[in-house]
């Protein structure tokens with residue numbers, strides 16, 4: 114049994130909390146949140162409660178932590194947890210910038226601690242089935258992934274999601290990591306080739322189309338929308354060279370809002386423990402997703418400069 118502490122008890126924490134009773138390998142040992150009302154239900158249980166995560170990290174009986182904090186706090190919390198010798202499962206995005214993600218990777222490698230990013234779509238049953246249907250990537254002509262939602266329906270009481278300083282940006286920073294990681298899990302490492310971004314009146318990237326390519330030249334398109342008015346659409350579509358279209362709805366069978374996350378996070382926790390026991394994982398996937406997000410924003414700036422140069426040369 115790996116003893117785990119959860120830091121941050123907001124929206125996404127409930128899926129981790131639901132996973133522990135069914136896990137044969139992970140035990141919930143402690144919870145931490147600045148908001149006492151969130152730790153209160155654990156006061157009369159064998160789960161320790163904290164409001165300061167550094168205190169939780171000092172507990173020698175805790176082997177590993179799950180970091181569920183707002184995005185801008187991930188780097189510091191991961192750094193602290195690794196410094197206290199804890200294995201880390203961090204929510205996406207691992208960090209807000211590439212240098213920070215590289216630093217964490219180095220620390221995890223040096224300390225031989227697991228640094229794992231909770232890319233929950235890797236454990237989505239419809240996607241696993243889709244992956245199994247594709248026997249060879251040579252048969253695939255193109256892949257599309259759709260990540261469309263109205264962000265306000267996904268955020269908790271706090272509004273940090275809508276503050277680019279805390280979130281890291283808009284829809285690309287928020288849903289980009291999950292979408293890009295899902296694609297990399299399906300078709301291998303990717304590079305961004307082209308990006309089209311729609312920004313709202315506050316300058317937030319609210320919608321984006323990102324074209325990517327893997328090492329073999331297989332192309333993929335990511336559709337991101339933070340202002341989708343028709344509920345939620347999370348899908349992957351493989352277009353095959355022989356004309357077949359293989360599609361997978363990540364929300365298949367999820368009657369209640371976000372209910373697909375229950376089976377995904379149960380597997381996240383068990384795979385995190387497996388990484389720890391097999392001494393694997395030094396933030397590679399988390400770093401890769403951070404790089405792709407940054408590349409999208411950098412390409413937008415480059416394309417804007419090219420446009421301005423072309424206009425001024427007319």
Ligand SMILES: NC(=O)c1ccc[n+]([C@@H]2O[C@H](COP(=O)([O-])OP(=O)(O)OC[C@H]3O[C@@H](n4cnc5c(N)ncnc54)[C@H](O)[C@@H]3O)[C@@H](O)[C@H]2O)c1
Nearest residue numbers: 121122123124125146147148181182184204205267269271
């Ligand atoms: N909401 C989703 O659908 C979703 C999905 C996937 C991933 N995530 C990721 O999960 C992470 C958490 O998101 P969320 O939606 O649960 O956020 P949230 O705002 O609902 O929860 C964050 C929690 O952290 C607590 N907190 C803040 N600072 C703290 C500190 N210094 N010490 C202890 N507790 C502190 C807050 O009180 C709050 O309870 C984010 O990185 C997000 O990108 C969210």
